[in-house]
Amino acid sequence: MSKELPDIKKDFSSWYTQVVNRAGLADYGPVKGTMVIKPYGFQLWENIRDTFDKMIKETGHVNAYFPLFIPKSFLAKEAEHIEGFAKECAVVTHTRLKASKTEGVVVDPDSRLEEEIIVRPTSETIIWSMYKKWIQSYRDLPVLINQWANVVRWEMRTRLFLRTSEFLWQEGHTAHATSEEAEKETLDILELYRKLAEDYLAVPVYTGLKTESEKFAGAERTYCIEAMMGDKRALQAGTSHNLGQNFAKAFDVRFQTKDNKEELVWATSWGVSTRLIGAVILAHGDEKGLRLPPKIAPIQLVIIPITKNDNQVAEIKEYLAPLLNELREAEVRFYEDWTNNSPGFKFNEWEMKGVPLRMEIGPRDVKEGKVVLSRRDKIDKLPVFKDDAVECIKSTLIDIQKCLFKQALDFRNSNTYKVSDYIEFKKIIKEGGFVRCGWDGSIETEAKIKEETRASIRCIPFDENPNGLTCIVSGRVAEHEAIFAKAY
Numbered sequence: 001m002s003k004e005l006p007d008i009k010k011d012f013s014s015w016y017t018q019v020v021n022r023a024g025l026a027d028y029g030p031v032k033g034t035m036v037i038k039p040y041g042f043q044l045w046e047n048i049r050d051t052f053d054k055m056i057k058e059t060g061h062v063n064a065y066f067p068l069f070i071p072k073s074f075l076a077k078e079a080e081h082i083e084g085f086a087k088e089c090a091v092v093t094h095t096r097l098k099a100s101k102t103e104g105v106v107v108d109p110d111s112r113l114e115e116e117i118i119v120r121p122t123s124e125t126i127i128w129s130m131y132k133k134w135i136q137s138y139r140d141l142p143v144l145i146n147q148w149a150n151v152v153r154w155e156m157r158t159r160l161f162l163r164t165s166e167f168l169w170q171e172g173h174t175a176h177a178t179s180e181e182a183e184k185e186t187l188d189i190l191e192l193y194r195k196l197a198e199d200y201l202a203v204p205v206y207t208g209l210k211t212e213s214e215k216f217a218g219a220e221r222t223y224c225i226e227a228m229m230g231d232k233r234a235l236q237a238g239t240s241h242n243l244g245q246n247f248a249k250a251f252d253v254r255f256q257t258k259d260n261k262e263e264l265v266w267a268t269s270w271g272v273s274t275r276l277i278g279a280v281i282l283a284h285g286d287e288k289g290l291r292l293p294p295k296i297a298p299i300q301l302v303i304i305p306i307t308k309n310d311n312q313v314a315e316i317k318e319y320l321a322p323l324l325n326e327l328r329e330a331e332v333r334f335y336e337d338w339t340n341n342s343p344g345f346k347f348n349e350w351e352m353k354g355v356p357l358r359m360e361i362g363p364r365d366v367k368e369g370k371v372v373l374s375r376r377d378k379i380d381k382l383p384v385f386k387d388d389a390v391e392c393i394k395s396t397l398i399d400i401q402k403c404l405f406k407q408a409l410d411f412r413n414s415n416t417y418k419v420s421d422y423i424e425f426k427k428i429i430k431e432g433g434f435v436r437c438g439w440d441g442s443i444e445t446e447a448k449i450k451e452e453t454r455a456s457i458r459c460i461p462f463d464e465n466p467n468g469l470t471c472i473v474s475g476r477v478a479e480h481e482a483i484f485a486k487a488y
Contacts, residue, residue: 008287012231019281020160023290023353033158033165040353041277043298045168048276049148051200051296052170055192061144061172066126068150070118074125077250084217085121088153090165092117119152124218124243124269127173128251135175135265137256142185143175161278162235162488169273175265177255179244182266186242189270190223193238201276202293202405203227203283204412205237206483208459213443216269220244226458226483228412229282232432234458234485237279240270278488283408290354291376293404294397301327301334301393302355304346306362313338319366319386326390332397351376356400357393377403416483422472425484429455434485436461438469438478445473455484 006014020026025041037045053063069092075082093116098108120126131143152166172189176182190207197203205225215222219241227237248254248264257263284291294300305316327334337346350358360372371389373382377400384392416434419425428435439445439457450456460480469478
C-alpha cells in the first residue's frame with residue numbers, strides 16, 4: 001500500500017472511508033446510497049451471520065423467508081409503525097418498462113398498479129399478516145422465526161456499512177401467549193446480542209432501555225446494545241423490541257387459550273445488520289487500517305514466504321507442507337501469499353486488511369527449523385520452532401481476541417464520565433465521550449439537550465443508579481441515570 005491513510009486522530013471520517021475501500025470490504029453501488037459488499041467484506045459478514053445463526057438455533061429459533069414486497073395497505077394498519085418509516089419507504093408504482101426511441105426505455109403508463117407496493121423497510125406487517133393465518137390456538141405458540149434478508153430504507157445521508165439505502169440483516173419475529181413470555185424473549189435476545197458483540201466482535205457494549213422518543217416505531221419497549229467507537233461517538237449495534245399486542249391488534253391475530261378464551265397474541269422483533277462490520281472497523285482500527293478479532297476474521301493467519309529464487313520457493317513449500325496440514329486440522333483459517341510483491345508491500349497490505357497474525361518464513365528460518373510470528377495488535381516478532389507453531393498460533397489468536405476487547409473496554413471506560421453540571425456535560429459532549437448523568441424523565445428535557453448539544457440518550461442502562469442524582473438540566477430529582485452521547 002503506497003499511499004498512507006488519512007490521520008485517524010484528525011480526520012476519522014475520511015480514515016474510515018479509506019479503510020473500507022482499501023481493505024477490500026465494500027464499494028459504492030451505482031444507485032446513490034447503495035453499496036457493493038466485496039468478497040472479503042462478505043466473508044466477514046458470513047462469519048458474523050453464522051455465529052449468531054448458531055446462537056439462535058440453539059435457543060429454538062428457526063429461519064424462514066418472507067417477500068420483499070409489501071402491500072401499502074399493510075403499513076397503514078399500524079399507525080405508529082408507518083409514521084416511523086414513511087419517509088424512508090421506496091414505493092413500486094408500475095410493473096414494466098417499454099422501449100422508447102428517444103430515451104431507450106420508459107415506464108409503461110398502462111402498467112400502473114392498483115395498489116402501490118412498498119419495498120420492505122422491515123417485515124413486521126407482512127409477517128403478522130401470515131401469523132394471522134398460522135396462529136389459532138395456544139398449541140401454535142410460541143412462534144420463533146428469524147429471517148436473513150435485505151431491507152431498503154431510503155436514507156438521505158449514507159456511509160458504507162453504517163447507513164445505506166439497502167443493507168443486510170437478520171430480523172427475528174416471535175409470537176407468544178403471554179406478555180411475560182414476550183418480555184423474556186426480548187431480554188434473552190438482547191443478551192445474545194451482547195454476547196455476539198463482546199465475545200466475538202470484541203466490542204464492549206452497554207445494555208439498556210431506549211427512551212420513548214428513541215424506541216422502535218410500533219414497540220412498547222425497545223432494548224439496545226450501545227458501543228463506543230474510536231472517535232468516542234456511540235453506535236447502536238443491535239435492538240430488541242417488545243411489541244406488546246400492537247401488531248396482533250392491527251392484524252387481528254388471536255388465539256384460543258387453554259381455558260377456551262380468545263386473546264390477542266404478544267409479539268417481539270429484533271435485529272442486527274451489516275452495521276456490525278462498521279462497528280468492528282470503528283472500534284478496533286488504527287493508523288495502519290483494520291484490526292480484526294480472530295473469531296470473526298476471514299483470514300486468521302497470513303503466511304508470507306520470503307524468497308529470492310525458485311529453489312527457495314520449492315524449499316519453503318516442502319518445509320511448510322506438514323505445518324499447513326496441522327493448521328487445517330486445527331481449523332485455523334490461513335492464506336498463503338505467494339504473489340510476486342515485495343515482503344514490505346505484503347506486510348502493509350495484510351495489516352490494512354486486519355489479519356490478526358502473520359507468519360514469515362525465509363531460507364534462514366528453514367535452516368533453523370523455525371517460523372516468525374507477528375501480531376497485528378502489537379508491534380513485535382516472535383521466532384517459534386516449527387514443531388511448536390500450531391499450538392503457539394492457537395494460543396496467540398485467543399490472546400489477540402482478549403487484548404482487542406480489553407483495549408476497547410479500557411478506551412470506553414476512560415472516556416465515560418459521570419457529571420452533575422450541565423456546563424461540564426456540554427464540554428465533554430463537544431470533545432467526545434459518553435456521559436452518565438441524571439435525567440428527569442421528561443421528553444422536554446431530552447429534546448432540549450439534543451437540540452443544544454446534538455447528544456441523545458443512547459440508553460437507560462440496566463445498571464443505572466439514579467439515587468441521589470438530579471437532572472443535568474432541570475435540577476429536578478432524577479428519574480433515571482441515562483447515558484448520553486453523539487451517535488452515528
